[in-house]
Amino acid sequence: MRYAVVIEKDENTYHAYVPDLPGCATTGVTLEEAQTLIRQAIQDRIERLREENLPIPEPRSIVEYVEV
Numbered sequence: 001m002r003y004a005v006v007i008e009k010d011e012n013t014y015h016a017y018v019p020d021l022p023g024c025a026t027t028g029v030t031l032e033e034a035q036t037l038i039r040q041a042i043q044d045r046i047e048r049l050r051e052e053n054l055p056i057p058e059p060r061s062i063v064e065y066v067e068v
Helices: 031-051
Strands: 006-009 014-017 025-028
Touching: 006 031, 014 031, 025 031
Parallel strands: none
Antiparallel strands: 006 014, 014 025
């Protein structure tokens, strides 16, 4: 599966979350760290859902940039 990930930068860190997997979020000091951590968070979240016999949300979000 391929999930959209939103990464937002503040003054000191990068915050990443997955709109289609509620509660799946992480923070990294660098962009690379945030990307690595969110990938692991997605894998962990899906594994937990499977262990609990809960449905795994289908990726539904669409990511697009708009120039203005």
